Amino acid sequence: MDSRIPTALVAAFVLAACNRTDSPPAANAAPTGGATKTAGAGNAGATPGRAGGRGPTTLTLSASDVSVVQPTTIEDVASISGDLHPIETVVIRARIEGDLEAVNVREGQVVRTGQMLARFDANEQESALRSAEADRVAAQSELSTAQWNAEQSQQLFKAGAISEQANRTAQQAVATAKARLAAADSRVRATASVVRDTRVIAPTNGVISKRLIENGEHVSRGASMLEIVRNDVLELVAAVPARAAGLVREGQSVRFIADGRNFGGRVARVSPTIDPTTRSITVYVEVPNPSGAIRGGTFATGQVVSRTVENVLAIPRDAIHYSADGVSQYAYRIVNDAIEYATLKTGVTDDRLGLVEVLEGLKAGDRIITGNVGNVGRGMRVAIAGGPDNGGRRGIGGETSGGAAGGRRGSGGGRQSGTPR
Numbered sequence: 160m161d162s163r164i165p166t167a168l169v170a171a172f173v174l175a176a177c178n179r180t181d182s183p184p185a186a187n188a189a190p191t192g193g194a195t196k197t198a199g200a201g202n203a204g205a206t207p208g209r210a211g212g213r214g215p216t217t218l219t220l221s222a223s224d225v226s227v228v229q230p231t232t233i234e235d236v237a238s239i240s241g242d243l244h245p246i247e248t249v250v251i252r253a254r255i256e257g258d259l260e261a262v263n264v265r266e267g268q269v270v271r272t273g274q275m276l277a278r279f280d281a282n283e284q285e286s287a288l289r290s291a292e293a294d295r296v297a298a299q300s301e302l303s304t305a306q307w308n309a310e311q312s313q314q315l316f317k318a319g320a321i322s323e324q325a326n327r328t329a330q331q332a333v334a335t336a337k338a339r340l341a342a343a344d345s346r347v348r349a350t351a352s353v354v355r356d357t358r359v360i361a362p363t364n365g366v367i368s369k370r371l372i373e374n375g376e377h378v379s380r381g382a383s384m385l386e387i388v389r390n391d392v393l394e395l396v397a398a399v400p401a402r403a404a405g406l407v408r409e410g411q412s413v414r415f416i417a418d419g420r421n422f423g424g425r426v427a428r429v430s431p432t433i434d435p436t437t438r439s440i441t442v443y444v445e446v447p448n449p450s451g452a453i454r455g456g457t458f459a460t461g462q463v464v465s466r467t468v469e470n471v472l473a474i475p476r477d478a479i480h481y482s483a484d485g486v487s488q489y490a491y492r493i494v495n496d497a498i499e500y501a502t503l504k505t506g507v508t509d510d511r512l513g514l515v516e517v518l519e520g521l522k523a524g525d526r527i528i529t530g531n532v533g534n535v536g537r538g539m540r541v542a543i544a545g546g547p548d549n550g551g552r553r554g555i556g557g558e559t560s561g562g563a564a565g566g567r568r569g570s571g572g573g574r575q576s577g578t579p580r
Contacts, residue, residue, distance in 0.1 A: 217539070217540040217541070217542055218498070218532065218535065218539050218540065218541050218542070219541075219542045219543075219544055220528065220532060220541060220542070220543055220544065221543075221544045222543055222544065224528060224529065224532055225493065225526055225527070225528060225529065225541075225543060226474070226475070226478070226526070226527055226529045227524060227525070227526055228472055228474060228517070228521050228522070228523055228524065228525045228526075228527060229472075229523055229524075230470045230471065230472060230523060231470075231471065231472075231473050231514070232467065232468065232469045232470070232471075233467075233468050233471060233473050233507060233509035233512060233514050233516060234462075234464050234466070234467050234468070234507075234509050234511065234512075235406065235464075235465045235466045235467075235468065235507045235508075235509070236462035236463060236464050236465065236509065236510055236511060237399050237400075237403040237406055237407055237462065237463045237465060238460070238461070238462050238510060239395070239397035239398075239399060239413070239442060239444070239460070239461055239462070239463060240397060240458070240459065240460040240461070241395050241396060241397040241398075241458070241459065242395070242456055242457065242458055242459070243393040243394070243395050243417060243446060243453055243455065243456070243457045243458075243459050244393060244394055244395075244396070244455050244456065245365075245388040245389050245390045245392075245393060245394075245455045246389050246390075246391075246392040246393060246394050246445065247363065247365075247388070247389040248368075248386065248387070248388050248389075249362060249363055249365065249386070249387045249388075249389075250383055250385075250386050251276070251359060251362070251383075251384050251385040251386070251387065252381050252382060252383055252384060253359075253378045253379065253380055253381060253382045253384055254356040254380065255279060255284075255353060255356045255357065255380055256377075256378065256379050256380040257279040257280055257281075257283075257357065257377070257378065258279065258280045258375065258376070258377050258378075259277060259278070259279060259280075259372060259373070259374055259375060259376050259377075259378060260278045260279060260280045260281075260374075260375075261277060261278045261374060262276070262277045262370070262372055262373060262374050263275060263276055263277060263278075264276050264277075264367050264370065264385070265367065265370055266367050266368065266369065266370050267366060267367065267368075268366065268367045269364075269365075269366050270361045270364070270365060270366070270367060270387065271361060271364050272361055272362065272363055272364055273360055273361060274360065274361045275358055275359065275360055275361075276359045276360065276361055276367075276385055277358075277359040277372065277384065277385070278357060278358055278359065279356075279357035279358075279359075279378075280357070281354055281357035281358075284350065284353045284354045284356075284357055285354055287350045287353070288347070288350040288351055288353075288354050290350075291343065291346040291347040291349075291350045291351075292347055294343045294346060294347075295340065295343035295344055295346070295347050297343075298336065298339040298340035298342070298343040299340055299343075301336045301339060301340075302333070302336035302337055302339070302340050304336075305329075305332040305333040305335070305336040306333050306336075308329045308332060308333075309329040309330050309332065309333045311329075312325060312326045312328075312329035312330070313326060313329075313330075359384065359385070361387065362387075363387060363389055364389065364391065365387040365388050365389045365390065365391075366387065366388055366390060366451070367385060367386070367387060368386045368387065368388045369385065369386035370385055371383050371384055371385065371386075372384045372385070388455060390448055390451055390453075390454075390455055391447075391448055391449050391451070392445055392446070392447055392448060393445070393446045393448050393453055393455065394427070394443060394444065394445055394446070395415075395424070395443070395444040395446065395459060395461075396441060396442075396443055397441070397442050397444065398434070398437060398439040398440070398441060398442070399439055399440050399441075399442050399463070400438065400439050401433045401438045401439055401440060403465075404433060404440045406463075406465035406466075407426060407429055407440070407442055407463050407465065408426065408429065408465075409426050409427065409428060409429055410425060410426060411425065411426045411463055411464060411465060412424075412425055412463075412464050413425060413426060413444050413446075413461050413462065413463050413464070414461050414462050414464065414511075415446060415459045415460070415461035416459065416460055416461065417453055417457045417458070417459035417460075418453065418457060420452070422446055422448075422453065422459075423446070423447075424444045424445055424446035424447070424461070425444065425445060426442060426443070426444055426463060427443045427444060427445040428442075428443040429441075429442055429443070430442070442463070444461075444463075446459075462510065462511060468506075468507055468516065471506075471507075471516050471517075472516070472517045472521060472522070472523060473509070473514040473515060473516050473517060474490060474514065474515060474517055474521070474527060474529070475513055475514060475515075475529050476508070476513050476514065476515050477513075477529065478490050478491075478527055478528065478529040479503065479505070479515060487502060488502070488503040488504075488505060489501055489502050489503055489520075490503055490520070490521065490527050490528075491527060491528040491535050492521065492525055492526065492527050492528075493526040493527065493528065493541050496540055496541050496542070497538055497539065497540055497541065498528070498535055498536070498537055498538065498539045498541060499537060500537055501520045501521055501525070501527070502520050503517055503518075503519065503520035503521065504517070504518045504519035504520060505517060505518060506518045
């Protein structure tokens with residue numbers, strides 16, 4: 160037998176032993192199926208090794224890959240989106256039939272309550288009003304005469320100069336004259352109303368969105384003439400998932416982004432029922448727009464702020480990993496320059512900042528890995544690029560704890576963890 164064969168076999172066994180990676184002990188292992196991230200610039204300096212015999216593997220991280228857990232303020236929000244519509248749209252219809260004498264407004268023009276928008280030819284209506292007023296004067300005169308006759312008849316009846324029947328006739332003439340006067344008053348009011356209807360008046364402040372008439376046009380009663388929109392207040396009708404139904408209430412503040420600008424609003428109304436098809440509730444949000452900066456129909460996205468939670472521990476959402484069953488959550492914590500697994504219990508998620516409240520598993524001052532690093536295992540040694548003075552100094556939630564310039568950026572307001580660099 161060739162003497163080189165044993166030597167080759169020994170070399171193969173040694174090579175296989177050097178390439179083997181030991182699993183973490185069951186007591187301190189990460190939850191089954193823990194997510195690992197693709198290796199990026201942060202672990203370019205990692206040196207291969209073993210957790211046993213030859214020493215633990217060293218993972219080189221940049222300062223921005225490590226954050227210090229600190230108390231911060233987060234918000235429990237529900238995201239909404241939709242089109243903003245004017246709070247009110249008024250369609251002005253003709254109350255009478257007639258010919259238009261003038262139309263004083265055009266599309267896009269701002270109008271105020273009481274402003275005259277258009278005018279009908281009112282000759283016929285004004286003539287009818289004058290006739291009704293004349294009838295009322297005649298009725299008033301007849302009533303005065305009837306009342307005087309009734310007074311005289313009463314005195315003559317007491318003196319025995321006339322019969323009771325003649326006296327009753329005089330009294331009934333007064334009642335008849337009063338009825339005629341009342342009828343005349345009604346005709347005056349009716350004709351005066353028709354005269355007023357010849358002047359088309361703006362019922363509210365707003366902007367003319369449609370003009371459907373022209374000067375000299377004959378308009379039928381009930382025909383649409385103009386459309387006014389109130390855009391000083393806009394309304395968003397949005398759907399919120401049923402699971403957030405208990406968090407959304409009337410009066411809560413809402414933040415919006417529309418046309419690249421930030422706006423605020425409030426929840427005006429909340430539907431009392433859940434849509435069985437979409438499993439969501441309808442929320443009506445009012446957005447003040449006194450300057451008219453937002454146009455009706457603009458698409459907007461926003462968040463309903465259900466509550467603000469202060470002085471809590473929160474970590475970036477990308478720093479949280481999940482077990483295979485999706486139940487257990489954990490984070491990579493650095494203790495004495497080595498990696499440990501911290502099992503977490505979480506609370507409120509702030510979608511705007513990308514932070515998650517930590518109820519159990521971490522304490523203030525703990526250092527965790529938040530960057531886009533490669534395969535991570537318990538017991539790995541950690542080296543921070545740039546030296547120990549600036550490693551792990553980046554605070555969570557926008558707070559800082561000193562150190563070099565590279566570690567001053569808070570993860571809440573800066574780059575989201577896990578974003579490839």
